[in-house]
Amino acid sequence: MAAERQTKQKAIIYEALKTLDHPTATEVYGYVHERYPSVSRATVFRVLSGFSSSGRALEVRLAGSDMRYDYNVNEHxxxxxxxxxxxxxxxxxxxxxxxxxxxxxxxxxxxxxxxxxxxxxxxxxxxxxxx
Ligand SMILES: [Zn+2]
Ligand SMILES: [Zn+2]
Structure with missing residues (x-):
């Protein structure tokens, strides 16, 4: 049951990455929270850093902006x-x-x-x- 919930949380967080296009972690949290208020900020941050360490998403650091996440992991x-x-x-x-x-x-x-x-x-x- 817990595993199923985790899979669902990951799916919605990944969906946020695709829909929002280079969002910050806070923006991802806003998107997820609107749909699943039970998902905590800590979970969103943990899943995002999991995505980047497993290569499912990139961390993008741009001048004058908070770190953003990118589901496009091709070199670009x-x-x-x-x-x-x-x-x-x-x-x-x-x-x-x-x-x-x-x-x-x-x-x-x-x-x-x-x-x-x-x-x-x-x-x-x-x-x-x-x-
Ligand atoms: Zn513009
Ligand atoms: Zn990109």
Whole structure:
């Protein structure tokens, strides 16, 4: 019975990730709480970190924003709307820039690189009053 409840909780939390599109843990909790008030905040946070350690979701850290969760675990980048803060996926291949030069300049062995794009989303571009 407990296992069944856990499965259900996980399903609704995963659904929140897909529906909300890069939500923060608090946003996920809001979504889940509206539908299943019995699910605690601690459960939501625990399940989310379980998703990220098992590879079912990514933790996304973007400048000036709380950590967000992403159900899209393929390698991708994000674009951030300057007006409304909306985040979208960018699925293009970007060559890691100048790894060798960076490595030589700081002496670190470079094994990662993060890029984040900024801009104005289509909705904000249309509704010019918001920026
Ligand atoms: Zn926008
Ligand atoms: Zn994403």
């Amino acid at each position: 980048y994000h674009v951030h709307c300057r007006c409304c803060g909306k985040i979208a996926d960018v699925e293009v291949t970007i060559k890691t820039p100048a790894t060798k030069t960076v490595s030589e300049s700081c002496g670190y062995l470079i094994d990662g690189f993060a890029a984040e794009f900024f801009g104005i989303c289509p909705a904000c571009a249309e509704n010019k009053s918001c920026c």
